[in-house]
Amino acid sequence: MENSRPRIILSTAISIDGKIATKTNDSKLSSKEDIKRLHKLRSKVDAILVGKNTVSRDDPILTVRYAKGKNPIRIILDSQGTISKKSKILQSCDKIPTIIAVSKKIPQKNLEKLQKFPIEIIITGKDYVNLKLLLKKLSKKKIKTILVEGGGTVNWEFVKHKLFDEMIVTLSPFLVGGEDAISYVGGSGFSKISNSPNLRLKSVKRLKNHLVLHYEKL
Numbered sequence: 001m002e003n004s005r006p007r008i009i010l011s012t013a014i015s016i017d018g019k020i021a022t023k024t025n026d027s028k029l030s031s032k033e034d035i036k037r038l039h040k041l042r043s044k045v046d047a048i049l050v051g052k053n054t055v056s057r058d059d060p061i062l063t064v065r066y067a068k069g070k071n072p073i074r075i076i077l078d079s080q081g082t083i084s085k086k087s088k089i090l091q092s093c094d095k096i097p098t099i100i101a102v103s104k105k106i107p108q109k110n111l112e113k114l115q116k117f118p119i120e121i122i123i124t125g126k127d128y129v130n131l132k133l134l135l136k137k138l139s140k141k142k143i144k145t146i147l148v149e150g151g152g153t154v155n156w157e158f159v160k161h162k163l164f165d166e167m168i169v170t171l172s173p174f175l176v177g178g179e180d181a182i183s184y185v186g187g188s189g190f191s192k193i194s195n196s197p198n199l200r201l202k203s204v205k206r207l208k209n210h211l212v213l214h215y216e217k218l
């Protein structure tokens with residue numbers, strides 16, 4: 001398995017209390033310096049992957065703008081193909097290579113909507129994108145490194161299946177609170193600490209009041 005999937009780096013900014021967005025979806029946790037660091041990292045990977053809620057809530061473009069270098073391929077996990085035609089991702093897909101990963105349960109009208117755009121559509125999984133199969137297919141396309149930029153549900157799927165190699169977390173000096181705020185790792189969670197992937201702290205970088213923690217999975 002190790003060689004049949006790309007190298008995966010999980011990357012997120014979190015508040016001190018482990019949230020990645022407030023209950024009303026404000027997710028601006030990184031500083032300017034941290035965003036520059038992120039864009040430098042983006043320029044070094046083959047692809048960036050996010051979930052469909054991140055696209056609908058943040059309307060990201062996922063490009064390299066605050067560093068020099070190439071734009072990675074964008075990969076969106078969207079089982080039902082619900083991504084908006086007006087999203088920045090679809091509006092810019094003629095310029096930036098884009099893959100939408102959907103499941104076999106995608107409604108025909110959504111598939112037809114996506115087929116009108118110059119994107120690649122990858123179909124895996126019965127009613128939910130099958131991550132392991134998707135990664136295998138991406139590997140065959142010579143995608144060697146993927147930066148996973150959330151959100152919490154997507155992070156959980158990679159953590160649950162231990163499908164990652166590195167994790168970069170920016171600890172931002174904010175307290176968000178609230179049960180409805182999105183946590184760094186969502187899903188159903190582990191029952192025991194011993195189920196957690198084992199991590200080794202490789203480095204800590206201070207960017208004024210922000211700490212960039214870099215872990216590798218053992």
Ligand SMILES: NC(=O)C1=CN([C@@H]2O[C@H](COP(=O)(O)OP(=O)(O)OC[C@H]3O[C@@H](n4cnc5c(N)ncnc54)[C@H](OP(=O)(O)O)[C@@H]3O)[C@@H](O)[C@H]2O)C=CC1
Nearest residue numbers: 013021027051052053054078079129150151152153154157
């Ligand atoms: N601070 C930060 O660094 C960041 C913050 N965020 C914030 O996170 C929030 C969004 O997080 P969240 O709501 O958890 O949603 P996600 O962005 O993680 O998207 C989750 C959705 O992706 C789809 N999906 C399809 N296949 C898979 C799969 N195999 N594994 C996981 N997901 C899959 C599912 O919808 P379906 O079944 O319909 O396909 C699922 O509900 C936003 O508020 C955003 O602002 C996001 C990124 C970074």
Ligand SMILES: Nc1nc(O)c(N)c(N[C@@H]2O[C@H](COP(=O)(O)O)[C@@H](O)[C@H]2O)n1
Nearest residue numbers: 013027028029030058060061062063149
């Ligand atoms: N590293 C990081 N810090 C934050 O504070 C963030 N909110 C995010 N969010 C991720 O970056 C995407 C936005 O990218 P663009 O500016 O549109 O290129 C957003 O959708 C999240 O994936 N990341």
